[in-house]
Every structure is written in structure tokens, then in C-alpha cells.
Amino acid sequence: MIELAYPLALLSLMAIPLLIAFHLLRPRRRRIVLSTTTLWQAALKDREPRVGLRTLLRNLSLLLLLASALALALALAGPQWLTRASEGADTVLVLDVSASMKTRSGIGKTRFDLALGEAAEIVDGLPRQGRMLVMTSGRKALLRTGFEADRDALRRALAQLRPGDEAGRPREALALALSLLRGREEGRIYFLTDGAFDPDVDPGSPQVVFRVMGGPARNVAITRFDFRQELASEDRFQVLMTVRNYTDAPVVVPASVSLDDRVLFRRSLALAARAEETLVLPFTGRARGQAVGRIDVDDDLAADNQAFAAVNTDDPLRVLIFTRGNFYLESVFQAMPNLDLVKRDWSPAEDIARLALSYDVVVFDGIAAPQLPPGNFLLVNTVAPGLPFSDSGRFVRPSTLVRGPSALMGDADLAAVRIDQARRVIIDKPVPGLQRLFWSKETDLALALLDDGRKLVYLGFDLARSNFPLQAAFPLFLSRSLEWLRPRGDGFVSTHVEAGSTETIVLPAGETRATVRMPSGKSETLASDGGSLLFDATADAGIYEYAVGEVARYFAVSLADARESDVNNRWAPAERREEIRPMGSAAQALVPLWPQLLVLVLILLALEWFVWTGSRGNA
């Protein structure tokens, strides 16, 4: 059944009479009287013996013109062929690109190489009308192509794939693949994997066809690697490293840990069959830099024979406080480690935007705040214009304080807090980013707000006229508020992430971009309007360096996944019929016909030109 998307376009058929008129009104030939036409007829016969064809061609030219005009009008009308969708023609090819696919399988080949060969065969065997979508299954499921009928495009997409150092999560990939074929019951999903995952991955769908690559393999792996600082000690650290033997025979594995090319430890580990050993290695001294743990073993998977960690220099938190003097606030800020405090009593309102970018947190203490730009703010006993809450006066001695469920409050004890005078605020309009921290029955006393680029904590009373600064809850409240306003991701703890996961790069105040250099040597520059950046190209294990301003920082990416390293824990799919039965009612699809009609128009016009030039030569 054919439907027309734009039936009004058929009005263009009215041009056909014009076409005929133009054809009839073509220029007349010059009339010449000759003594005889016999010789000219003979000459024409010499050129084109088929005189009948000439007459036919003369009319054929008009017929072809009319046919092309008709086809063009139909193409403009957008005809669509309502047909049963050929679900069987759609295929999803899922390639496992997890680290275990790097396992050697035969001479000079990996399981991924075998998978690529299998994928190429599947592409070659696609039905003529078939379409295929290629996706990869690593830590994340990624679509590499759309549903594509072009075999060359599919082969090009396959050629660009390579396995990473990440642990696989095939369940998510298969769920995504099944969702892509929803409503196309005849569609098929080929999952090319080494089977190094848990049996419950199989969704049990008859559409999924598993192709398991490779054979048994031998592997010893580092499954954990990290640095940590000893409690109550500033210069004593520990290295944690777990090595596991996945073979069925005992092995002796030389292991080492180095920090910025300085070897911290060398050990020789004797591991029983399928056993593991965890090393906790203390050391004293500087612990910042790039750390690498290695085991020297010739096994089939090299990706897990080394692990990485990085410890960055900590940045101070830059706080600007506008105050006429507040002993309590300043004392707490100065007591906080690694915090630079700058004190001012006034600044022009137009400078606030610049200052908000230059400082991690801006505090207004009892001073009228201007309209707040994007940034992080702590308002103490003052309210800024343009906020969803406004000042409506004061009242004395609010009744019992009630603590809200916010994480900023945690388990802070407010029972003993007494307030002599507080501001009364009215929430003008409830917004999703506004949360109440604590309040009395008369008014809200502390609020937190997160809206367009602004983070704000409001404390609605004068600290000097309450005993809140004398309570344990006060420094806790300030510390958590500052941590919420400005998360400090780069603490002492070593920064390392699992391969394939997303790393959050926290930008210091005033910085908006960072350039990340990957272990492969490639660089990528990321930009943000402030705050933090998300970086997810972490498929390869190693040290990632990113420059923020003039300071180089690092984060480490490691496989360090005991399940992924277990390359022999191979799941074999149950026997499954290759033939997929049609299930349920088939979907219907509207196949557009205009491309074919357009091609027909071009062919007809080419033919018409050919006929016209032919008849011109013959006549």
C-alpha cells in the first residue's frame, strides 16, 4: 500500500501540458528546396539504416520527458510504501572490548583478533537488505554505528575498535542491544566475547547469539593497588597490593613498587594454585607522585601485570570573607587545614563576579550582599537580592531548633544552641535546589541553595548573639558547608580510578579548562564554566596527566579487577537454535520511495538526452 506524505505536490503534474506545449513549439526547421532528395535519403540511410527507429526516437523523447516529469511529481509527493518491517534484517553486533579480550589466543593473536575475524564473517554474511549496528561492551556499552546497510562502513567501524584495560559489564551492553531491537522480534544480537563473566549475564532472549572466542589461558594479576597514609602520621604511608594466581599451578612472581621511578619495594611472591597474597608495605617519606606496581611474569594477559596510583599535591582552599570582624568565623577558618583566608570589609558590587571566580568560597558576614553571580557563597546574618527567599524582619529568641535531613547537618547536635536574635526569612517561591538545614517554628535559620551556577549556604543570625559558635556543631557545620560549596577531590589520598570509568577533575578557583594527556601520548583539552570536568576516555590503564594552569596533576587508571583477570572463568552458553522464530505481530514500516523515484527521474532524463542527441544526428 502506498501513501503520499505531501499529496499537494501532485499539483505539479499541471506542468505536464506546459511541457507538451513547449515540445510542440520547438523551433521549426529551415525549408530548403533542392533538385532531389534522393541522395540525401541515401546518405541518411548510410548513417542510420533504421529509419523507423528515427521516428520512434522523435516521439520517444517527448514520452521520456513526460515520464520523468511524472516521476518527479510523484517523488515530490513523498510516496511511502507501507510494508511489514523486515526485522530479520536488523542485527546488533556486540563486541566485548574488556581487558580479558587482550588475552593471547594462539600465536600472535588475541581473543579480540578472533572476535574481529568472526565479526567480519558476520558482516559478510549479512542478508542483502540487512542492516547492522555495531556496539562495544566494556565498562560502558557504546554504540559505534547506527543501523547501517553499508558493509564498508561497518568494516571501517570494526577496524577502529580495540580492547581497553577495563572490566566488562556485558549485562548492560546486552540490555541496551535488546532495547535497540525492541519491536523487531526477528532481529538478532551477536555477542562476540571470551565468556569471562558471570553466567547471569545471559538475558535468556532467543535473539541473543553468543560467540565465545579463545581457549584456556594462564594469568597472574595484580587485583588491588593503592596508597594510604597511616593514621595520625604525616610522613608514614602504606602500599597495598594484592596479587592473585589464576593458574592451576603454583607460581613464583617477582613484584615491585616504584614511586616516581624510585623503587620502594621488591618482593618475590610464591603463590599457590588459584591463591592470592596481599602485601601491605609501609614506608616513610614523601608519598606524592606517580606509583606503579608490577609483577614480572610471562602470562597470557599482560594488562593486569601492572597497576597505577597517583598522589597529587593538595591545593589550599581560597576563602574571601567580607566582614567587619568576626572572631568565631575567622578562628574556625584559620583552624582549618590548608585554607587561605583573605579578609575584606567592602568591595564594589561589580567586582563580586570576578572575585567569585578567583576564590573558592566568598563569605558575607553581616554585610549587605549584592546580587550574587555564579560562585560559592556563605551568607551569615545577611540576605542577598535575587534569591528565592527574602528578609522580612527580625525576631528574638526563636524557639526550639529543628534539624533537617540534609547531609550538611549530618548528626550535628543543635539541642543546646540558643539564639538571641535572628532574621525572619520568607521563602518567596519553592525551588528544587533549596533545602532547609535547620529552623525554628518562626522561621528558617539555615538554608542551602543550588541553582544556576550558584552554591549558597545561608545562616540567618548573628553569631555573636548566639552560643552556636561555642557548640561542637559549629565547626562541623562550617566544615561541611565548605566541603559542599567547594568539594576538594584532590586530597592526600591517592587518586586512581577503574579503567573505563569517569574521572571528575576538580578545577581550582579561576580555572575553566584542563588539558589531559593520556598514557598513549594523546592529549585532550576540556573546558568548563567553572567547578569540575568529567573525563571518561579512561579505557587504557596508566597515569593520566592533566595540566590546570601551570600545575601538573595526575590520576591513575588501572584494571585491578579480580573478576576480569580471571580469564579462565569462562562461561559457555547453552545450545541455542540459530533460527529465530517470528514472535508476535510484526511491526510495520513506511519505506520512503522518493529516492528511487529521483533516481528514475535522472535515468529518464539521461535517456531523453541520449535519444534527443541520437535523433538530432539521425534526422
Next chain:
Amino acid sequence: MAMNPLTAHAGHGDLVFDDAFLRKLEQLELLARKIFRGLLRGEHTTSRRGRGLEFSDFRHYRPGDDFRHIDWNIYSRLDQLFLKLHASEDDVTLHLILDASASMGFGEPSKFDHARRLAAALAYIALHHLDRVGVSTFSEGLGAGLPPIKTRHHMARLLTFLGELPCAGMTRFDSALRAFATRTRNPGLVILISDLLGAGNSQDGIEALRYGGHDVVVIQLLAESEIDPPLDGALCIVDAETGDQLEVTVDEDLRRLYQHRLERHLQDVERFCRQRSVEYLRASTAIPFEDVVLKYLRQGVHLR
């Protein structure tokens, strides 16, 4: 001084020749390769013995012979009676056959004008040598004709006839020339002046003339624009005789094919004539008429 009929003839200026040209024509003589028996005395030797001045032969006297022809010198020496024979000199009839079909009106000047001037000149030569001259025309069939005339006094009549000839109709060579051969009682020298373009087989017509006992000369006249047609582009060409129309787009390639076809046609006619001892002359209207008569016709065997 007697006025020359060709120079004095008025009303047909295209047929008027100057005196110098006429003097040159008078020095020419038409020759027939065949020996024809003339009707009247003329300048062409015939197979008949007669009263001519030229000695021919001797033969024994037979009773009844004219005593005046006995050679008495031989009788005195041999004592036998011999008759002295002289060749008879008769006239020859020149049949001028003009193609008067519409195709002859083509060209600048027209082929028909060229043909009429040629016919007038040849008639003058013949009459100057006491031969008889008849003119016939043809198109679809045998057309108007002028009975043979003998003397130059009839030249004006001939010119009038030629000057008033129309040029129209289709060409049917075979039927027209066959009719001519059938109707003509005294064979002679036939000079066919035509473009030999048109319907009907011209070769059959020429063959019919030969069977009629004529000594045939074919002069094929072509216009220069027929030999190298100055045509180009999309045309509707009309046949001057049949009125048939043909749509053509003339380009270099088609012109080359046309000329190839024309060349083949001319060669066929020439080959046919040569095989049958028919003198053939091809002339273009671009060649001055005087040159055709004084140069090219003299290269043949029938004019010297």
C-alpha cells in the same frame, strides 16, 4: 552583310552569342562515329555510293549502269568496263534531347539555362555544316520538340523554341527516352543534356537510345551547390520534382556521406557509358559555358 541569326535574335538574351564566339563555333564540326544514311546531301560521308566528290571504289559494269560513271581510261588499258564509284556525302541529324524537369531549374545559373545555351551552340555548329538539328525535351514523358531543321535560317525558330521551354515536372528517364527512340525514324547523333537526377533509371533510357541506332553523347550538368552543398543545421529539404520533404540536420558527417553518394552515382553513370561506347561529359554550371563547348567537348570524339 547578312545578319547572324544568333546575334540578331531578340527576346532571349541568354541565348545570344557574340560574333567571336560564333566564329569559333563555325570552326568546329560535329562527328558521328557511326555512318548514317542522310536524307539530304551534306558533308558526312555515308556508306552509300553516290555523287560525291570523294573516290570510293571500282566495280564491273553491269547492264543498266549509268554510262557516265564508266572509267574510260581503264577501258582503254584493260579493254574492260569498270564503273568508278564515289562516296555519297549526306547530312547527319543531330538530336538534342534536353532534360526539362524541375530539377534542372536548380543552381545559379540554372542547369536548364546552361543546357539551353549548350544546345543552341551545338545546333549552330551542326547547322553550319549542313546537318539537320532536332530538339526534344522530356520530363515525365517526352515533351515539346522541334522537328529537324536544316538551314541556319531556321536558327531563330530554334532559339525561340529553346527560349520558351518550360522547366517543370518529374523526370522519368526510361519511359521518356524509350519513347524518343521509338518515335524517331532516322537515327543520328543524340546529345542528351540532363542532370541525370530524378526518378526512373537513366541507364535504361540511354540503352534505349543506343538500340534505336543513335550515336549517343551524354552531357551531365550539375550545379555547384549540388556538388558541394552549402547546407548546415536543422533543415527541412524539399524535393523540387516530387515535393517530398525530408527533415535533416546537416553536419560535416552527413555532407561527407552525401558527397560520397553523389560520387558513386556519377561513377556509375560514367562507367555505364564507357562500357557502351557512349561519350560522357560531366560539367558543372560553375564552368563557363564557352569552356564546356570549346575545351571539354572537343576532348571527346564527336567535336573537333
